[in-house]
Each structure stands twice: as C-alpha cells, then as structure tokens.
C-alpha cells in the first residue's frame with residue numbers, strides 16, 4: 068500500500084498526539100498551525116521574543132509535551148507553523164476536502180496560498196471562550212477567562228490586583244490558579260450553577276469517571292491550590308453587570324436560581340480592577356462545517372469510536388468533539404491520527420477506551436455546568452449584544468419579533484448582528500438563542516452560526532494570486548528562508 | 551374579482567411584492583413558503599437596482615417601470631412605519647461603468663448611446679470627472695459612464711417590508727409549508743397540496759425563484775427555470791473607498807451570456823456598514839453550493855483590476871445564491887396556457903430584487919384584466935425558452951463542469 072499522507076490542522080494537545088500516532092502508523096504527516104509555536108491552548112508557550120528562563124514553571128505536563136512536540140521533527144513530518152487553513156474545498160466525492168492554506172502569520176500580508184490534497188484529514192482546532200453579554204461586558208478590564216489566562220501564562224501579564232472570575236465550568240479554578248501564580252489578586256471565583264445542578268450532572272453513570280483519575284487529580288490539585296491561596300469560591304452566584312467610567316471599577320454580583328434568574332434583593336456591588344468571565348466554550352466549527360461534518364445535538368463535531376466524522380476521510384479530535392480537558396484531547400488525537408494513517412485497530416485499543424471515557428466525561432461536564440436559560444433577563448434594552456456591529460438587545464428583539472422576519476439570516480441582515488469582523492465567533496450562539504427566545508422557539512439552531520466558508524480572513528491580493536499545489540514534504544517558503 | 555383566493559408560492563422578494571399588490575387590490579392572498587420569508591435567493595445576493603446593465607428591450611422597459619415604482623412603494627411603506635422603510639436601505643447612489651481596453655470602450659460607447667435613445671440617463675465621464683467621482687479607482691480606464699438612476703436596497707429588508715405590507719393589507723403567510731403538488735379538477739388548478747395540508751385557490755402564482763422549475767413540474771406544468779450560481783465576497787469594514795456602484799463593462803457581457811462555464815465580472819460597491827461587496831460569478835452547477843476557491847480567486851482578480859488599492863484589504867466572508875435563470879434571460883410572468891389557474895412570476899436571474907416591484911404591478915394588472923403599464927408579451931409563459939422541450943438534458947451535463 069502506498070504511504071498515506073495525513074494532514075493535521077491544529078497543533079494543540081490533540082493535533083500533536085494525532086501527528087505522533089499517524090507517524091508511528093507509517094504515514095507522512097503535515098501539521099498546520101496558525102500560531103508560531105505548537106501547544107495550543109493548554110501548553111500556550113511563550114512567544115519566542117519572550118523566551119523566559121523557566122518556561123515550564125507555569126506549564127503542566129511539560130515533559131509529555133516535550134516528547135509529543137518532537138513528533139514535529141520526525142523526518143516524515145512537515146511542520147507548517149504560522150500557516151492558517153482558510154478554506155476546505157469538497158472536491159472529489161469520497162475523498163477528504165482539499166486543504167487551502169495561507170502561509171504567513173494571521174495578520175500578515177502577501178502570504179502565498181498553498182493547497183494540500185491529503186488522503187486523510189485530522190481536524191483538531193479546539194475551542195474559544197464563550198462569553199454571554201451583560202451590561203458593561205464591553206468595558207476595558209473585562210476579559211474572557213481564556214484571554215486572562217493566556218496573558219498570565221504566555222506573556223506574564225497580570226490583569227489586576229482585585230480580580231473577580233465568574234461564569235461556569237471547571238476551568239474557572241485553573242484560571243484562578245494561573246492568575247494567582249502570575250501575581251494577580253483574585254477576590255472571588257463565582258460559579259453560577261448551584262451545587263445541586265453540578266452534582267446531578269456528575270452523578271449518573273459514575274463508573275465512567277474511573278478512567279479520568281488523572282483529570283480528577285489535576286482538578287483536586289487546583290482546588291487545593293485555591294485553598295492555599297484562600298480564594299473564596301462560591302456557587303449559585305453570578306456577575307450580572309460591570310460598571311465603571313471608561314474601565315471596569317465595580318461589578319454587581321447576585322445570587323441566581325438554577326435557571327440563572329436573579330434572586331431579587333440579592334444584588335451587591337464589589338470594587339474590582341478586572342473581571343474575567345467564562346461561560347464555557349464554543350468549538351471552532353468552521354472547518355468541520357466546511358468539510359461537511361455532522362454535529363451532535365450539543366453542537367460539537369460528531370465522531371465514532373475511531374474519531375471518524377460523517378464526512379469521508381475526515382477525523383476530529385480534541386475539544387471540537389466535546390470539552391474534557393487536555394488528557395482526553397490527547398487520547399482522541401492518538402486514535403484519530405492512528406486511524407487516519409490506516410493503522411490496525413488493536414494497537415490503539417487503550418487510547419480508544421480513554422477517548423470514549425473522555426467523551427463520557429465531556430457529556431457529564433456539560434450537564435454539570437449548563438448555561439441557565441434565563442440569562443437574557445440580565446440584559447437591558449441598550450446592552451450591546453454584537454460588539455462588532457454594536458447591535459443592541461432591544462434592536463435584536465425587535466427584529467426577531469417581526470412576524471415576517473423569521474429567517475435568522477434576515478434577522479442578521481436587518482440588525483447586522485454577527486456580520487462584523489469577528490464573523491459571529493463571539494455573539495453567534497448568543498444571537499441565535501436570543502432570536503429563538505424572542506420567537507418563543509424551544510431550540511436555537513446549532514450549526515447555523517458557525518457557517519463560515521472563509522474560515523480565516525484572506526487579503527484580496529492573496530486570493531487573486533494563484534495557489535501552489537503542495538506535496539507531502541514541501542515546507543512553507545517563508546520559514547525556510549528564515550533559518 | 552373581489553373574494554378571489556390567490557395563493558402565492560414563495561416568500562422571496564418577488565412573492566412578497568406580488569402578495570402586496572394583490573392583497574392591496576382586495577384579493578384574498580395566502581403566501582406559502584417552504585422555509586422562512588426572505589431566506590432563499592433574496593438573502594443570498596446583492597441589492598443593486600440597475601438600469602446601467604440593460605440594453606434597449608423589454609427588460610429595460612420593466613426596469614424603468616420598477617425605477618418609477620420604487621420611490622412610490624417606499625413612500626407607501628413609510629406611511630405604515632419608519633422601521634420597515636429604514637430596513638429597505640434604499641440608496642440612489644448611482645453607478646459607474648468602466649472599460650479598460652480600447653475594444654471595451656468602443657463597445658461601451660455604442661451600448662450607452664442605445665440606452666440614451668431608450669430613455670436612460672447616462673453621462674460620459676472624462677478622466678477628471680471620473681477621478682473626482684471615484685478617487686481610488688484605477689487610472690487605466692478607457693471609457694467611463696455615469697448612470698444616476700442606479701440604486702441599491704438591502705434585499706432581505708426590502709422583502710420583509712413588502713411582506714409586512716401584504717400582511718397589513720390582509721394577506722396570510724404560511725411558513726414551513728412546502729408545496730408538493732397541485733390539485734387539478736376539470737383541467738383547472740384549484741389548489742396546491744403542501745406538507746401542511748391542502749390549500750384551495752382560484753389562482754396560484756408560482757414565485758419560487760430558482761425552484762420554480764421544480765415547483766412547476768410538481769404541479770404538472772414544468773417551466774424551464776434553472777439555478778445559476780453566483781458568489782459575492784465581503785471585505786472587513788473600511789473607511790470610505792468606493793462611492794458608487796462601480797463595475798467593469800464585461801459585466802454586461804457576462805449577464806447576457808448563456809454559457810454554463812464560469813464567468814466572473816467585477817461589481818464593486820460599499821455598504822452602509824462600511825464593508826465592500828465584490829461580485830460576482832455566474833456558473834451553472836445545479837444547486838451545488840460548495841465553496842470553490844478558484845471562483846473566489848477569479849472574482850478577486852477582476853475586482854483588483856478596478857481597485858488595485860484593495861490588494862491588502864481582507865475578505866472576511868463570502869456568500870452565494872442561485873439566480874433563477876431562463877435561457878433567453880427574460881423573466882416569466884403571466885398565466886400558464888397549459889393549466890388554467892396557474893400563473894408564474896419568476897425567472898428574474900440577477901435582477902429580481904430591482905424588478906420585483908415592477909413585476910408585481912404588472913402581475914396585478916394582468917390578473918385583474920387591466921391593461922398593463924408596459925407590454926408584457928416578451929415575458930409570457932408561452933415562449934420557447936420557457937416551455938421548450940429542452941430542459942432536462944442540460945443540468946446533468948453542467949454538473950460535471952463543477
């Protein structure tokens with residue numbers, strides 16, 4: 068059999084594990100990553116310019132990562148850093164899509180276009196923070212938890228001395244830990260869901276958790292860390308408003324019901340100099356959607372036991388299939404890479420079990436930290452929902468309420484919500500949920516806000532220039548001339 | 551005619567405009583839409599309302615009628631409420647057509663002269679006037695003409711406003727309701743069968759855009775309306791750079807072409823949000839909506855020829871739709887001679903937004919038995935391009951070209 072060529076998009080924990088497994092199964096591999104360095108969210112590394120003496124200090128599992136990263140140096144592996152997949156083209160029936168790549172940093176100009184035609188494609192593009200709007204959320208000093216963590220871990224920037232971290236999900240604690248380690252003062256960590264909700268989410272089918280001991284131990288380590296730093300952790304509480312003159316100065320904290328409606332009279336204010344919010348994560352779905360992959364009811368990429376997607380020749384791994392932390396992402400990557408390379412099932416049965424357990428963990432995690440349906444009640448008429456186009460809550464409700472404007476596309480065109488530079492990455496899900504609510508529909512469409520056939524902006528000059536067909540061992544030009 | 555039950559199929563801009571005219575004429579109108587209003591072609595194209603690309607003939611006459619009607623329609627909408635009219639985003643910004651070769655210049659000269667003779671306001675721009683009107687445009691221009699009549703609307707907003715006006719005049723809209731077939735009795739169409747039950751009608755108006763061929767076949771009287779794919783690029787918001795609709799003269803040739811192969815032409819304009827729209831392509835690939843980077847690339851090449859200064863401008867989005875296409879490039883409106891009770895209002899290809907109001911007015915006059923404002927003979931259903939034997943063979947072949 069001819070050597071299979073596998074393309075991996077994303078060099079986070081999942082993508083690196085996929086590359087490693089595909090190489091060990093005998094494939095040639097191209098790893099495409101828009102960042103300068105491998106590692107993704109979890110091992111977010113110092114940019115070369117900031118190279119510090121002990122980069123491992125804030126990094127977990129540094130050694131495992133070092134080993135995995137070496138896959139990129141393998142003779143059958145081509146590493147394409149600072150290369151972004153801007154489009155996937157479904158060309159031949161039964162084959163994975165053509166991979167259209169821009170060679171150069173995300174904000175570069177004159178980047179050459181390259182096209183890969185792999186035998187199999189592994190998508191491991193991860194997630195970004197989901198942030199719900201609330202009055203004052205656009206004030207400077209309000210960060211997504213992910214951005215705050217990246218600043219702390221990557222650039223050693225401390226976001227504030229009086230920080231509140233609020234939202235939902237188990238990553239609130241790791242964020243608090245990173246911030247404290249970097250020298251920030253964390254006043255409180257607020258989980259909007261109540262203990263009963265969280266416990267109920269975790270309670271069913273507890274045996275599935277056994278495989279996640281590593282994960283659980285890691286979480287426990289964070290909790291101990293919190294205790295050591297004495298950061299108060301409260302549940303059933305939410306930040307429902309941020310206030311300040313030109314910058315966040317205080318937050319309004321309230322106790323909330325299980326559906327996140329505010330308990331009247333429970334509001335109090337707290338002086339802060341920074342607020343970090345996270346309401347879970349949105350998978351980076353534009354590439355899976357462009358490849359024609361089906362989604363699950365929860366809005367992640369659907370995969371089978373072998374990490375295979377519904378689209379031929381396409382595999383997905385890591386957080387785009389569900390949120391379960393880095394160890395699960397690694398297990399999924401291993402399985403995806405192995406099968407993408409045509410490996411025999413027996414060799415990865417352990418990883419397959421870990422991946423399946425990871426998915427069960429992800430479902431449980433999602434159940435334990437749901438987004439309460441009453442959050443739009445926190446909004447005021449003038450609260451901006453789409454920051455790019457400055458669409459207000461009132462404008463959106465008005466547009467969605469018109470009986471002749473049922474189509475979500477028509478609502479977006481009428482309000483411009485989601486049509487700005489971020490292309491609905493921040494507000495897409497929010498807008499569909501508000502629209503569905505205004506129309507009293509039970510379910511907001513899942514896939515619709517993620518349809519972005521142009522996955523990353525491309526300059527007209529770059530688009531006009533012809534694309535080069537790239538073979539398995541072609542290295543991107545710019546990097547070669549650098550070294 | 552009072553009490554006549556009209557069922558309009560499709561709630562795109564053409565269906566919405568027809569429903570409004572017929573409801574305001576006092577007929578009992580029901581609009582049946584498979585998905586949701588303005589969710590089809592109408593929200594997947596651009597909103598140019600152009601005289602500039604139309605040579606003398608019936609389509610120009612329909613365009614000039616529509617141009618007269620748009621301000622009246624907007625004024626009527628304004629009487630109902632400001633929100634709807636604002637959503638239409640009517641902007642009579644004018645168009646500039648440029649040629650970049652000597653041959654193109656000669657061609658454009660002849661075209662403009664013929665249009666002028668037919669009543670179109672068109673004015674030649676010398677290079678100083680062109681530079682003043684479009685300072686960022688390439689200087690490599692061999693001829694340029696200004697059309698003060700060209701305007702634009704936000705198509706989904708316009709369709710929604712028209713449909714709201716229809717509802718205000720008594721029309722009913724049934725969404726999520728797909729037409730499956732017709733009910734014929736005594737050789738006459740007396741209603742349609744839908745996914746949500748039967749709907750009786752004295753008159754059925756097929757306004758299902760590029761799906762009109764399919765819907766008419768379901769009803770038992772097929773017409774040759776087919777999809778012609780078009781894509782548009784959208785840039786990130788910019789400071790003002792493009793002030794009119796600017797397009798290359800080859801646009802006119804592309805519009806009139808019957809070729810199934812890829813054609814692109816530059817149509818450049820900015821929107822109120824600051825983005826620039828770059829159109830567009832024309833391909834016959836059935837309803838295949840998969841992204842084709844080479845098509846987007848071809849659009850970029852043409853756009854940069856007109857505005858080289860946009861080379862570093864980022865495209866953040868693209869979208870596309872299916873123009874309802876007839877081989878002779880003319881819309882179809884009027885009764886179907888083969889099946890009494892069935893009418894069509896479709897086939898507007900790349901001009902349905904602009905032509906919607908004129909089409910609706912003519913349809914109303916035809917239905918009421920009045921003399922139409924312009925001669926509608928060229929748009930009749932009973933013509934070879936619409937009823938010809940040919941329709942089935944081409945689609946399969948063209949798919950292969952994708």
Ligand SMILES: Cc1cc2nc3c(=O)[nH]c(=O)nc-3n(C[C@H](O)[C@H](O)[C@H](O)COP(=O)(O)OP(=O)(O)OC[C@H]3O[C@@H](n4cnc5c(N)ncnc54)[C@H](O)[C@@H]3O)c2cc1C
Pocket residue numbers: 076077078079080081082099100101102106107108109110150151152153191192193194212213216238241242285351354384385386387391392393394396522523
């Ligand atoms: C704030 C925060 C704290 C966390 N803390 C913990 C923790 O303590 N413990 C734990 O186990 N997990 C933690 N996680 C989760 C952990 O980061 C993830 O489980 C893990 O990184 C997921 O790996 P992945 O490979 O799926 O995605 P990612 O790590 O997100 O990697 C995706 C990669 O794909 C690249 N990419 C995306 N699109 C493109 C494109 N179009 N072209 C090219 N490249 C592209 C991205 O640049 C990125 O490098 C945390 C996450 C966050 C955000």
Ligand SMILES: Cc1cc2nc3c(=O)[nH]c(=O)nc-3n(C[C@H](O)[C@H](O)[C@H](O)COP(=O)(O)OP(=O)(O)OC[C@H]3O[C@@H](n4cnc5c(N)ncnc54)[C@H](O)[C@@H]3O)c2cc1C
Pocket residue numbers: 559560561562563564565566582583584585586587588589590591592593594595596597598599727728729730757758759760761765779780781782829830870871872873874896897898899900901902903904905
């Ligand atoms: C890229 C592009 C650019 C364009 N630019 C312009 C321009 O600048 N200016 C201009 O004037 N025009 C332009 N057009 C053309 C214009 O968009 C169309 O001519 C116009 O939208 C057609 O409107 P319609 O109402 O006939 O069709 P549609 O908007 O498609 O409406 C038809 C409706 O019928 C419904 N339907 C289909 N089948 C059934 C069924 N079985 N039962 C019930 N309902 C059904 C559909 O869901 C749809 O909502 C452009 C088109 C494209 C693709």
